Amino acid sequence: MFGTESSLSMFLNTLTPKFYVALTGTSSLISGLILIFEWWYFRKYGTSFIEQVSVSHLRPLLGGVDNSSPTNSNTSNGDADSNRQSVSECKVWRNPLNLFRGAEYNRYTWVTGREPLTYYDMNLSAQDHQTFFTCDSDHLRPADAIMQKAWRERNPQARISAAHEALELEDCATAYILLAEEEATTIVEAEKLFKQAVKAGEGCYRRSQQLQHHGAQYEAQHRRDTNVLVYIKRRLAMCSRKLGRTREAVKMMRDLMKEFPLLSMFNIHENLLESLLELQNYADVQAVLAKYDDISLPKSATICYTAALLKARAVSDKFSPEAASRRGLSTAEMNAVEAIHRAVEFNPHVPKYLLEMKSLILPPEHILKRGDSEAIAYAFFHLQHWKRVEGALNLLHCTWEGTFRMIPYPLEKGHLFYPYPICTETADRELLPTVFHEVSVYPKKELPFFILFTAGLCSFTAMLALLTHQFPELMGVFAKAFLSTLFAPLNFIMEKVESILPSSLWHQLTRI
Numbered sequence: 001m002f003g004t005e006s007s008l009s010m011f012l013n014t015l016t017p018k019f020y021v022a023l024t025g026t027s028s029l030i031s032g033l034i035l036i037f038e039w040w041y042f043r044k045y046g047t048s049f050i051e052q053v054s055v056s057h058l059r060p061l062l063g064g065v066d067n068s069s070p071t072n073s074n075t076s077n078g079d080a081d082s083n084r085q086s087v088s089e090c091k092v093w094r095n096p097l098n099l100f101r102g103a104e105y106n107r108y109t110w111v112t113g114r115e116p117l118t119y120y121d122m123n124l125s126a127q128d129h130q131t132f133f134t135c136d137s138d139h140l141r142p143a144d145a146i147m148q149k150a151w152r153e154r155n156p157q158a159r160i161s162a163a164h165e166a167l168e169l170e171d172c173a174t175a176y177i178l179l180a181e182e183e184a185t186t187i188v189e190a191e192k193l194f195k196q197a198v199k200a201g202e203g204c205y206r207r208s209q210q211l212q213h214h215g216a217q218y219e220a221q222h223r224r225d226t227n228v229l230v231y232i233k234r235r236l237a238m239c240s241r242k243l244g245r246t247r248e249a250v251k252m253m254r255d256l257m258k259e260f261p262l263l264s265m266f267n268i269h270e271n272l273l274e275s276l277l278e279l280q281n282y283a284d285v286q287a288v289l290a291k292y293d294d295i296s297l298p299k300s301a302t303i304c305y306t307a308a309l310l311k312a313r314a315v316s317d318k319f320s321p322e323a324a325s326r327r328g329l330s331t332a333e334m335n336a337v338e339a340i341h342r343a344v345e346f347n348p349h350v351p352k353y354l355l356e357m358k359s360l361i362l363p364p365e366h367i368l369k370r371g372d373s374e375a376i377a378y379a380f381f382h383l384q385h386w387k388r389v390e391g392a393l394n395l396l397h398c399t400w401e402g403t404f405r406m407i408p409y410p411l412e413k414g415h416l417f418y419p420y421p422i423c424t425e426t427a428d429r430e431l432l433p434t435v436f437h438e439v440s441v442y443p444k445k446e447l448p449f450f451i452l453f454t455a456g457l458c459s460f461t462a463m464l465a466l467l468t469h470q471f472p473e474l475m476g477v478f479a480k481a482f483l484s485t486l487f488a489p490l491n492f493i494m495e496k497v498e499s500i501l502p503s504s505l506w507h508q509l510t511r512i
Contacts, residue, residue, distance in 0.1 A: 028461035090423040096267040135224040143172040173201035191239040304343035311339040316391030353379035371424040372440040
């Protein structure tokens, strides 16, 4: 027993302060490297690398449950419906209020030197253009054949040159669309081009309408001409709205919705809602909401937050949180708060932009419903409408965070909507320019235990290395005292065992 203690003391006495400095410095360096790698992996993939390895590889070795076992087959089959729902909710939609590339996005690039659109977003737009503006019979008309190639061209100047080439052959509606979207540097120029596109588009539409029942080829051509005409008229209405002729824009949108009631894919009602809010025509806004805020129709931030704004407008001018806490909420105030909670549950990213807690950027051409991209697109156009209603932002500020107390955590099920999809962050990072915009994440990911542990270990060992370097003798005494204290229970147990066992048996054990 005494031999063991003497050998331990001799070993500790031979250790110099340089050894302690080297030991703690090396430990601090290793901990720091682990911390940096864990933080980078968490920021990129949203999970801890050590935790993922532990769950994926170590847990099965230690007797963890295998998800592929037959006992869990019913559970996995039962989750199929929720997975399909998650996929459908992560569908990327065309932004109904998307800006003009030449007159707005490109001007931003000229002024700031930043690219507001990501390659993924522009690639989706190219796919949309090929879907809406081309068909299999384009080879029958030379101008359409040129435009079919133009929509697939990645170089903007090549697309513009192709559009001019098509116009030299004939009046081509899609060529005017491309020039209005990408070459026009002002909204006025874009409007002129769209007016020319209307004339060409209406002529093609009337001709294909007469031939649509003559075969599948003519039917596809008529469908394409319909999409082209609707797109042109909607963008013309948006030009009128941007140029201050809001009443004219409202009339054009209403006429378009009456003429083509089945084409809901363009979401023209969202353009109409924004224009009506600009006119402060709240009765008509309520009428549009009554038609589109239906349980059977897909929701959007525009629908949910506009409904909340109308409810808040009735009580926000007199709302006071102090008075409400004393007397309780009235029926109208309760309805407004519930509408805000409903909107926040649908898209929890919007309030920070409306309350200007987070800076806005130009909205992308595509949005992900319930995601950060949709929140930016909504707040970019509707922030002014919330500011115009007295007290609306104050009511939102006082009540929006209460939504999260009503939603189950973890988010296995929603309160008023389906559970919040887990794929929004990944899709938003593809749609938004993360170079100068920090993507909003919900629910906010907590730092994994391993990152906190390595951070603490790194800090602790770095402090030990610094103290050992500054006070080597004192730290040596401290290390000896710490190890003596650490081994004290073991020494106590050894003494008790020595007193109980016969000395001859103990002698044989120590020799072994």
